[in-house]
Amino acid sequence: MVVEDVPLIRQAWVNWLKLEGWIPIEAASADEAMAAAAAHSPVVAVCDVSLGSGKSGVWLANELLGSSNSPQIVYATSHMTLPGDATRRPGVSAYLLKPFGCRQLVSAVAMAETELLARRRRVSAEQALRAELAQRRAQLHRRIDNLDPTERLDPFAIVARLLPFRLDAREEHVPALAERAGARLGLTWSEQHTLRRAVVLRGLGKAVMPDALLNPERPLLEFERRILRSWVSEGEAAVARCGFEKEAEWVGGMADRWDGLDNWQACGRQRPSAGPSLLRAINDFLALTADRQCQPCFSMVEGIDQLRRGAGSLYDPAAVTALIDTLTTQQ
Numbered sequence: 001m002v003v004e005d006v007p008l009i010r011q012a013w014v015n016w017l018k019l020e021g022w023i024p025i026e027a028a029s030a031d032e033a034m035a036a037a038a039a040h041s042p043v044v045a046v047c048d049v050s051l052g053s054g055k056s057g058v059w060l061a062n063e064l065l066g067s068s069n070s071p072q073i074v075y076a077t078s079h080m081t082l083p084g085d086a087t088r089r090p091g092v093s094a095y096l097l098k099p100f101g102c103r104q105l106v107s108a109v110a111m112a113e114t115e116l117l118a119r120r121r122r123v124s125a126e127q128a129l130r131a132e133l134a135q136r137r138a139q140l141h142r143r144i145d146n147l148d149p150t151e152r153l154d155p156f157a158i159v160a161r162l163l164p165f166r167l168d169a170r171e172e173h174v175p176a177l178a179e180r181a182g183a184r185l186g187l188t189w190s191e192q193h194t195l196r197r198a199v200v201l202r203g204l205g206k207a208v209m210p211d212a213l214l215n216p217e218r219p220l221l222e223f224e225r226r227i228l229r230s231w232v233s234e235g236e237a238a239v240a241r242c243g244f245e246k247e248a249e250w251v252g253g254m255a256d257r258w259d260g261l262d263n264w265q266a267c268g269r270q271r272p273s274a275g276p277s278l279l280r281a282i283n284d285f286l287a288l289t290a291d292r293q294c295q296p297c298f299s300m301v302e303g304i305d306q307l308r309r310g311a312g313s314l315y316d317p318a319a320v321t322a323l324i325d326t327l328t329t330q331q
Contacts, residue, residue: 001025001042001071003033003060005052013046016102017109030055030063037064042071044093044112046105049077065091072112072119076100091119126223129210133227136208137234144241152243155200162238163207165214168290174199177326178282182275185322191275198239198247198279202254205235229255254280259313277316281307281323284314300327 002017002024004010014024025040027033030051037045045064047057061073073091078098093112096104143162151157178199182192206214213220213228220228236252253276289303298306304324311320 001027001033001036001040001045003027003030003045003051003057004048004076005029005050005054006048009048013105016105019102020106020110022109030057030060033060034063037067037071041069043116044074044109045071046074046076046096046109049075049079061092065089072116074105074108074112122221122223126227129213129224129227132210133208133230133234136210140204140207140238141241144238147242155197155244155247158242159200159204162204165206168286170286171200174282174286178279181278181282181319181323181326184325185274185278185319187275187278194246194250195275195279197244198250199282201239201242201244201247202235202251202279202283203231204238204242205231205233205251207238208234250276250279253277254283256280257314258316258319261313274316274319278319278323281310281315281319284310285323285327304328 002010002013004013005028007028010026010028014026017024025036025042027036028051031054033045033047036042045061047061049057051057051060057075061075064070065073070091072093074093075095076098077095093115094108096108140162147158147161151161175196178195179192182195187195209228209231213224216224232255233252236248239251240248253273256276258277285303285307288298288306289300291297304327307315307320307324311317
């Protein structure tokens with residue numbers, strides 16, 4: 001779609017694009033362009049920033065980008081400095097400074113078309129992953145509801161029944177590690193048992209994650225990493241559904257940085273206490289030192305170094321000290 005209020009300029013752009021095989025639709029104003037976009041769903045919109053005395057091309061672009069089937073935007077302007085609301089944003093591919101030639105316009109539109117097709121593929125892939133996650137969540141919750149009453153009392157039995165993949169061989173030693181580290185940290189007897197159960201149940205959220213995210217054959221894209229990070233909140237819900245309310249709270253706390261530079265203030269949480277921070281440190285250390293398909297695992301020394309780097313930011317420093325002391329003592 002070509003949006004330009006000067007007829008001669010608009011016709012030149014249309015002719016250039018036709019020569020390259022595109023089928024342009026024309027609009028002389030923002031209102032005409034909105035009607036044309038609703039009727040034809042263009043892939044790319046070339047918007048003049050100044051559209052006479054009516055609504056601007058920036059207003060038009062923002063409206064188009066807010067629609068469900070938004071095109072990719074190419075701005076055309078005769079000003080060296082663009083309005084503040086025309087700054088680069090997702091969905092805007094290029095800014096062309098008038099006067100420009102056929103080659104510049106064709107190149108910008110081709111690039112915009114490529115970006116839009118890639119964006120739509122990402123959206124489609126994200127929708128498919130989220131649909132799979134929702135299906136797996138419903139299955140997990142049904143399986144939790146069908147657990148035998150005696151199984152509900154044993155975190156190991158719950159994990160063995162509900163997790164579809166083989167656990168790391170180290171997992172059987174993790175509760176004892178957590179209990180010793182918790183004792184060093186000064187947790188109460190009750191808190192140590194909460195930590196012991198929480199560390200066993202912490203991975204339940206991974207049962208709802210799509211296999212393509214848990215066992216990737218390539219580095220994950222940003223939207224895939226965003227979905228994968230939700231395994232903590234999914235785990236919190238699953239553990240609570242199993243009847244372990246306090247443990248669920250600690251599992252959910254694994255997502256919180258100790259220094260608060262994430263979202264705990266926004267969602268009303270206080271700074272994570274020592275127990276959940278220790279749980280996060282244990283989980284991260286095990287993840288760092290586990291075999292991974294896409295990249296080599298850290299050695300124990302490297303894993304401990306990563307814990308030290310995160311002390312005071314990701315983790316409670318006292319929790320890191322307690323865990324490192326426990327790890328090095330048992331060696």
